[in-house]
Amino acid sequence: MKKTHNWGIIGLGGIAHKFASDLRDVESAQLYAVASRSIKKAQNFASEFVVEKAYGAYETLAKDPKVDIIYIATPHVFHYENTMMCLEHGKAVLCEKPMAINARQLKTMIRTSKEKSLFLMEGLWTNFMPHLQKVNQLNQHKTYGKCLKVEADFSFEAEFDTEKRLFNKGLGGGALLDIGIYPVYLALKLLGPPQEIEASCEFSSTGVDISNQINFKYASVATAKLSSSFAKNTPCKAKVYFENATVELGPSFHQTDQLKIETNSGVDHIDFHYPTHGYQFEIEHVQDCLERKLTQSPDWSLQSSLVLTETLDKIREQFGLVYSEDLK
The missing domain is CATH 3.40.50.720 (NAD(P)-binding Rossmann-like Domain)
Structure with a gap:
């Protein structure tokens, strides 16, 4: 038991x-x-x-x-x-x-x-949800060949309120850290750290990024085109281009239960059918780690989090977005 x-x-x-x-x-x-x-x-x-x-x-x-x-x-x-x-x-x-x-x-x-x-x-x-586990498995096994490109967007129109977290710089607000982290995560998970980053943003009057565009370039031919915004509603889709297939995640790619896989032989749809918000997969993983007396996850390690955070730091540096915590 x-x-x-x-x-x-x-x-x-x-x-x-x-x-x-x-x-x-x-x-x-x-x-x-x-x-x-x-x-x-x-x-x-x-x-x-x-x-x-x-x-x-x-x-x-x-x-x-x-x-x-x-x-x-x-x-x-x-x-x-x-x-x-x-x-x-x-x-x-x-x-x-x-x-x-x-x-x-x-x-x-x-x-x-x-x-x-x-x-x-x-x-x-998102890392522990069935659709991302499946995409990562396809990538690791090179089921459809190498991953060549990742396109991902996460945007929604947020009510502008200077007191609420999204636009409040003192609370770490801004599109990148709140929702842009998901497209960045997806590119890092599938392609690893980029050799080159090109990033730009639009600032709100409160001094945080309201929308952004990010491009990753790799030593190989691989690229990533990423975006997030509080200024518009979009389907929030992601596409992963392999040599022999295109995998579409979304709408709401960070939490979808569906995948569309398009190859030369046709289109396949996968529906993972879960009725919850999707946090149970993360919770189950954490409890498994605790049962095994691990001090970090083998699937989302502390090093993975560090690479993600360092990448976000580099992107913010290009934005010119500095929080008070950066100065301490």
């Missing part, structure tokens, strides 16, 4: 609700405790999801000896301090993407997790 893993969640916004909903479908997963800076918000969340403990302070949850692993779902800018606090209290951590604002922060987080032999992983849930 599998051990029941007691989960805690820090930060109780929209993504935490989706995560908690999917966690209920995972065998041996128990949402034991939640924490918000507002005790009332924590209590309401606990009532909705039948959670035993509701805390009005993050550190109180981290100190709870019954908590096995903590999912951090706070705004980007708090990921570093929240993760470090949880690690200091001896807790395994799954931290929502991006795990840190910059590579310097992430290196400290990684070093601390290794020193304390604690599990740490970036919550890049």
Whole structure:
């Protein structure tokens, strides 16, 4: 019989609700405790999801000896301090993407997790979903030959509000870190780090990127064309061009349950049929890592997160986008 893993969640916004909903479908997963800076918000969340403990302070949850692993779902800018606090209290951590604002922060987080032999992983849930597992398998096995090009876009029209996270520079806002991370992730996963990056963006009045265009070039003939925006609604599709096939992901390529594979012999459609938000695949993977007493994921390693973060840093450098965390 599998051990029941007691989960805690820090930060109780929209993504935490989706995560908690999917966690209920995972065998041996128990949402034991939640924490918000507002005790009332924590209590309401606990009532909705039948959670035993509701805390009005993050550190109180981290100190709870019954908590096995903590999912951090706070705004980007708090990921570093929240993760470090949880690690200091001896807790395994799954931290929502991006795990840190910059590579310097992430290196400290990684070093601390290794020193304390604690599990740490970036919550890049897309990596564990069936459609991405399938595409990665096709790539690794060279089923349709080498990957030649990746095209990916993630855009939606967001209400402009200077106080909310998306446009608030003080909260790590901007299209790149919020949604552009998905196209960048896909290119890195399939093609690896690029030899050359060309990146440009449009800034909002709050000083964050409202839309961006990114091109990766490789020593081989491979390329990637990536984009994200808060200024327009798009299908958010991705296409992966292999030598002998084109694989289309989407709409909403980061969370779709469908693939279209086009070859010279015709078109195949794959439907993975899952009724949830898709977080359960990530949760199941994390619990498997904990069962195996691993301190990082073999499928989305800390090195993978570091390469992703370093790439985002290089892109922001071309934008001229600097957060206060970069100056500390």
